[in-house]
Amino acid sequence: xxxxxxxxxxLLLGIVLIMLGNGMHFTLIGLRGGxxxxxxxxxAVVTSGYFLGFLSGARFTPVLIQRVGHVRVFAALGxxxxxxxxxxxxxxxxxxxxxxxxxxxxxxSGIYVTAESWLNDASTNETRGKVLSAYxxxxxLGIIGAQGLLTLGDAATSALFIAASILVSIxxxxxxxxxxxxxxxxxxxxxxxxxxFVGSPLGTVGIFLLGSVYATQSGMGAVFGSQIGLTASQIAxxxxxxxxxxxxxxxxxxxxxxxxxxxxxxxxxxTLGAVSCAIxxxxxxGLWALMAAAFFAGGVTTPLYALFLAYTNDSLSAxxxxxxxxxxVFTFGLGAIVGPLVTGWTMxxxxxxxxxxxxxxxxxxxxxxxxxxxxxxxTVPVEETESYLNMLPTASTVAVExxxxxxxxxxxxxxxxxxxxxxxxxxx
Numbered sequence: 001x002x003x004x005x006x007x008x009x010x011l012l013l014g015i016v017l018i019m020l021g022n023g024m025h026f027t028l029i030g031l032r033g034g035x036x037x038x039x040x041x042x043x044a045v046v047t048s049g050y051f052l053g054f055l056s057g058a059r060f061t062p063v064l065i066q067r068v069g070h071v072r073v074f075a076a077l078g079x080x081x082x083x084x085x086x087x088x089x090x091x092x093x094x095x096x097x098x099x100x101x102x103x104x105x106x107x108x109s110g111i112y113v114t115a116e117s118w119l120n121d122a123s124t125n126e127t128r129g130k131v132l133s134a135y136x137x138x139x140x141l142g143i144i145g146a147q148g149l150l151t152l153g154d155a156a157t158s159a160l161f162i163a164a165s166i167l168v169s170i171x172x173x174x175x176x177x178x179x180x181x182x183x184x185x186x187x188x189x190x191x192x193x194x195x196x197f198v199g200s201p202l203g204t205v206g207i208f209l210l211g212s213v214y215a216t217q218s219g220m221g222a223v224f225g226s227q228i229g230l231t232a233s234q235i236a237x238x239x240x241x242x243x244x245x246x247x248x249x250x251x252x253x254x255x256x257x258x259x260x261x262x263x264x265x266x267x268x269x270x271t272l273g274a275v276s277c278a279i280x281x282x283x284x285x286g287l288w289a290l291m292a293a294a295f296f297a298g299g300v301t302t303p304l305y306a307l308f309l310a311y312t313n314d315s316l317s318a319x320x321x322x323x324x325x326x327x328x329v330f331t332f333g334l335g336a337i338v339g340p341l342v343t344g345w346t347m348x349x350x351x352x353x354x355x356x357x358x359x360x361x362x363x364x365x366x367x368x369x370x371x372x373x374x375x376x377x378x379t380v381p382v383e384e385t386e387s388y389l390n391m392l393p394t395a396s397t398v399a400v401e402x403x404x405x406x407x408x409x410x411x412x413x414x415x416x417x418x419x420x421x422x423x424x425x426x427x428x
Contacts, residue, residue: 008122008131010178011115012138017171019142022108024149024164025085026050027239029097030222031155031232032089040223040352042094044344047219048337049098051211053105055333058396061110065117071176074114078172081107085165089158112396115175120402129389132403136392140247140302147240151233190326190397196312199324202263202373203312207328209366210308211335213273214301214393216343216359217242221294223344227352228285241291245299250390253303257388261379262311263370269300269307270367276300277360281353297359304366305332306391313404314380325400332393 033043064073084104088097116135123131153160197204221242225235256265273296280293309328316324339362346354389403 008119008134010174011119011122012134014171014173014175015115015135015138016142016145017167017174018108018111019139020146020149021085021164021167021171022104023143023146024160024167025088025104026218027147027150027222027236028088028155028160028164029101030220030224030226031150031235032092032161033097033223034226035156036092038094039344040220040227040347041341041344043223044220044340044347046094046097046101047215047223047340047344049101050105050108050219051215051333051336051340053102053107054109055105055330055337056102057106057109058113058329058333060106061113064110065114070114070117073110074176075172077107077110077114078168081111082165082169085161085168086158089161109396112394113398116396116398116402118175120398123402128402128405132399133390135399136390136395137247139392139394140243143243144240144247147236150236155232190330191320191323193327193331196324196327196331199320200312200315201376202266202370203308203315203328204331205369206266206366207305207308207312207332208335209362210301210304211332211337211393212339212342213335213359213362214305214332215336215339216355216362217298217301219340220343220347220355224347224352224355227347230287234287238290238294241294242298242301245295245297246302246392249296249299250303250306253300254306254388254390257307257310261374262307262314263374263379266304266307266311267367267370267374269304270363270370273297273300273304273363274360274367277356277363281356281360284353293356297363300363302392305393306388309391309400309404310388321404322401325404326397329395329397329400336393 029046030043033046038046061073061077081104084100084107087100091097091100119131119135120128149163150160153163191199193204218239221239222235225238230238253265253269276293276296280290280297283289283293309325312324312328313321339358343355343358346358350357391400391403395403
């Protein structure tokens, strides 16, 4: 493992630093927005702006890379993102924040595409699964660590925004100074939503709804905390719990995924998410109940994303997987744009605790639809399913396609080993 990481440590270090800066700015939006008196619906538009930019970046960055190259695109996007983060406290108006967040989202998506292309190029078929897992862990640790950094300053000043910008700026040094090969970026054209739905209705609908859940948690969690009167440290802890749960629950859910009907596991994970949100709603302002609700509601979100990817791959042929990956990332992005808007409007219409109501309702719809789909399609035998791989919702199409290819190869290798083993037993 040490030998494996020695070849990609600079990329992983850069990703941790980027996520520290990006994770800080996500929570800062909710903290500073509350100080400035922005309404929940205004901050919802600001949040959706990020995911609109992120979705656009995923589509256009590969074209930019093909025209001017990895290094130039990477450096340019990093510069624009750093400038956008510094500009946030200088232009404290909802419309300005929305435009800046579109810019930051576009840059962040492009950074993912570029970094993941390098990471994928540095991997072999044998090491790709471990490298991608290390990459996802680095991202999650960066987001969690960012919440701790928020306790070192005051969101009412520009200091924390400047710190986030500095972290993003210095994150490119280890990557650009160590990465020498320039990989070719080849992203398959996304499958149409119609074809994707025909191939996997549960995967398509589920990942759209999950995009709504993820964007609401990551973008509106700090807004919710600010509006119910949590302190800055408590809000940082609340957001950290959303991602800490994902870090700890990923492995057991992934282990189960390779051993049972994935639709049942999707139903169970979504039900756990809905129950957790109900607890958060009922508990009111009870701090530890809120933290527990955040841990489990956030904890099932990332595994559900990987589950939907794996389940969709089970329903498609190997040659359709790259296009399906692009379609799923696009569908997730659409849900991520819509989710915060619905949540922000509901929070303003009812009260801040409607944050849990919209999240819980979305989880419940996922669970009910999974239950319905069990009655419409036969179960795929476990031995014929693709391998599960930890994959974060923030990953670009590059990583999702690479993960899909690895999962298919891994599953095929396991089936060949089982066939060879059974053949040897028969001969003996």
